Amino acid sequence: MNSTYIIIAACLLGCLGATVPVFMSLFFTGILGFVYFTDMPIMMLAQTMFRSMDNFALVVVLFFILCGNIMTAGSIVDKLIKVANAVVGFFPGGLAMAGVLACGMFGAISGSTVATVVAIGGFMIPALMDNQYDESFSVGIMTTAPILGIIIPPSISMILYSMVSNDSLAALFMTGFVPGFLIIVAMSLYSYFYCRKRDFKRSPPPTFKELVAVLKEGFWALMLPVVIFGGIFSGVFTANEAAVVACVYAFVVELFIHKDMKFAKVKQVVVSSAVTSATLLIIVAGATAFGRYLTLEQIPAMITEAVVSKVHTAWAFLLIVNVMLLIVGMFMDIISATLILAPILLPMLPEYGISSLHFGLLMTVNLGIGYCTPPLGVSLYITGALVNRGLIYVAKAVLPFLLIQIGILLLLTYWPDLVLFLPKMFYGITG
Numbered sequence: 001m002n003s004t005y006i007i008i009a010a011c012l013l014g015c016l017g018a019t020v021p022v023f024m025s026l027f028f029t030g031i032l033g034f035v036y037f038t039d040m041p042i043m044m045l046a047q048t049m050f051r052s053m054d055n056f057a058l059v060v061v062l063f064f065i066l067c068g069n070i071m072t073a074g075s076i077v078d079k080l081i082k083v084a085n086a087v088v089g090f091f092p093g094g095l096a097m098a099g100v101l102a103c104g105m106f107g108a109i110s111g112s113t114v115a116t117v118v119a120i121g122g123f124m125i126p127a128l129m130d131n132q133y134d135e136s137f138s139v140g141i142m143t144t145a146p147i148l149g150i151i152i153p154p155s156i157s158m159i160l161y162s163m164v165s166n167d168s169l170a171a172l173f174m175t176g177f178v179p180g181f182l183i184i185v186a187m188s189l190y191s192y193f194y195c196r197k198r199d200f201k202r203s204p205p206p207t208f209k210e211l212v213a214v215l216k217e218g219f220w221a222l223m224l225p226v227v228i229f230g231g232i233f234s235g236v237f238t239a240n241e242a243a244v245v246a247c248v249y250a251f252v253v254e255l256f257i258h259k260d261m262k263f264a265k266v267k268q269v270v271v272s273s274a275v276t277s278a279t280l281l282i283i284v285a286g287a288t289a290f291g292r293y294l295t296l297e298q299i300p301a302m303i304t305e306a307v308v309s310k311v312h313t314a315w316a317f318l319l320i321v322n323v324m325l326l327i328v329g330m331f332m333d334i335i336s337a338t339l340i341l342a343p344i345l346l347p348m349l350p351e352y353g354i355s356s357l358h359f360g361l362l363m364t365v366n367l368g369i370g371y372c373t374p375p376l377g378v379s380l381y382i383t384g385a386l387v388n389r390g391l392i393y394v395a396k397a398v399l400p401f402l403l404i405q406i407g408i409l410l411l412l413t414y415w416p417d418l419v420l421f422l423p424k425m426f427y428g429i430t431g
Contacts, residue, residue, distance in 0.1 A: 004033075004297075007037075008037070008293075011028065012025055022286075022332055022333055022336050023285070023286030023287065026289060026290035026336060027289050029290055030045065030291075033290075033297070034292075034293055038297070044292075045289055048289065049288055049289055052288035055163065056240065058163075058280075058281070059244075060159055060169075060239050060240045060242070060243040061111075061156050061160070061243075061277070062243075062277045064109075064110060064111040064112070064154055064156065065112065065115075065156075065273050066269070066273040066277075067109060067247045067250050068110030068111070068115040069115075069273045069276075070251060071106070071224075071250055071254075073261055073265055073268075074254035074258060074261040075258050076109075076250065076253065077106060079217060079221040080218065080222070081098065082214055083215060083218040084097075084099075084101040084102040086206050086210070086211055086215075087101065089202065089203040090202055090206070091202070092200075093193075093194060093195030093196070093200070093202075094202050095124075095202065096128060096137070096141050096188075097188040097192070099127075099128065099141065099145060100145045100191070101184060102124070103120050103145040103146050103148045103149065104180060104184050105225065106119055106149065107146070107148040107150070107180070109224050109225055111149065111150065111153070111154040112149050112150065112156055113149040113368060113378075114149075114378055114379070116146035116148065116149035117143070117149075117379045117382045117383065120145075120146065121142040121382065121383055124138075125138050125139060125142050125383065126386075128142070131201040132201055134198075135387065135389075137397070139387055139389065139397040140398045140400065141187065141401055143379045143394060143398050143401075144372050144405065145183075145187055146379060147183065147368040147369065147371060147372065150334065150364055151176045151364060151365060151368060153173035153174075154239065154243070155176055157335065157338055157363075157364050157367065158176065158361075158364055160284075160335060161342055161360045161363060162360070164339065164342040164343055165356045167357055168427065170233065170239060170427070171357060171427045172357055173232065173239070174233075174426060174427070175358070175419050175423060177422060178418055178419060179412055179419065182408050182411070182412075183408055186407075187401060220257055220258065221253070224250060224253075227242075227249055228242050228245070231245060251266070283333065283335045283336055287335070287336045288339065290340060291343055294340075294343075300344040300347060301347070307348055313352075314352035314354055317348070318354070318362070318414070319413075321345065322409065322413060325337075325341070325366035326369060326370065328370070329368075329373060331375070331376050332376075334364075334367040334371070338363065341363070342360075345363075358420055361412065361419050362412060365409050369405055372402055373395075373402065374391055380394045
């Protein structure tokens with residue numbers, strides 16, 4: 001191996017091992033490679049970073065972040081949880097099912113796993129424990145169910161993947177519905193059988209009048225994903241425009257219909273969203289700096305040639321990539337991993353006849369699972385702080401649910417038509 005590549009790899013791994021933030025590790029490594037191992041002017045790197053942040057596709061990410069913060073600050077989240085509890089809360093394990101369903105509904109608006117953990121997990125974990133559910137079970141299910149935030153559209157990671165792959169964002173969004181539904185069903189069934197023989201509290205079945213009252217109260221909250229998806233898939237507006245429409249809708253509902261957000265809080269929500277968005281842009285810039293160096297050194301092409309010469313079947317390639325992505329997800333955030341690995345892996349797909357839409361969904365699910373895997377899974381630390389428990393305790397609690405999600409990942413990997421039939425139906429494309 002070229003000594004240059006050893007130095008670059010050592011620099012990146014050394015920074016990560018020293019707990020330097022991922023975006024800074026990528027930025028420093030990219031700078032090192034540019035300055036010492038290429039003849040290109042450093043100004044080119046600065047221009048590349050600026051262009052990566054000056055991307056119209058990022059508008060949709062920024063506005064969905066704002067939309068999620070509006071919902072968290074107002075009462076939309078509370079109303080979604082009430083609706084979910086009314087629908088499934090009377091089953092054995094019904095409150096846990098309601099938490100999973102609420103994660104799916106919130107994810108269909110926010111596009112973020114971290115936002116879903118904070119908004120839904122912060123409410124549901126204490127509620128489950130107050131109703132005598134095991135602490136380990138409560139922590140496990142509400143740490144892993146928020147993966148739905150990046151699988152069910154709109155998904156921030158899918159938006160970034162579409163920037164790299166040039167796939168239709170609407171078609172890519174379509175790939176997330178079936179996997180999201182499978183995860184909701186599988187985790188709900190596990191909750192049902194786990195709780196059936198245990199004496200956990202559950203709500204009595206609601207009367208028709210009570211169900212109508214809850215649905216009426218939650219009507220405006222439930223209409224938000226309808227507005228988003230209805231507008232995108234009917235062609236009324238694009239995904240970028242949908243994010244803006246969702247923000248305006250959420251503001252109007254919280255300020256003038258629910259009246260649970262005061263005008264004084266609007267500034268706080270906007271500033272908080274701006275800070276989160278700035279953090280995202282910094283990560284994009286750092287990942288782009290490193291990715292630009294890899295491109296100049298033609299490393300993606302060399303990796304493609306090496307892999308294709310050794311791996312001859314699509315199933316073996318997908319298995320290797322799945323394992324690699326699961327490991328990467330343990331150490332790197334999904335945004336950096338998507339921006340760095342997608343340009344490397346995408347050129348290999350035609351050699352194996354793999355759809356880029358199918359692969360984008362697999363990449364999203366793989367890296368989403370990384371939110372719940374030690375040592376750096378963000379969701380583990382958030383829920384650990386909520387219940388004042390250490391990393392090892394939370395990691396053990398999530399294990400059964402991670403096995404469920406990995407099982408679904410394998411199903412999606414080797415049954416691509418399950419992922420692609422909606423894009424085929426609506427857009428007549430496979431990748």
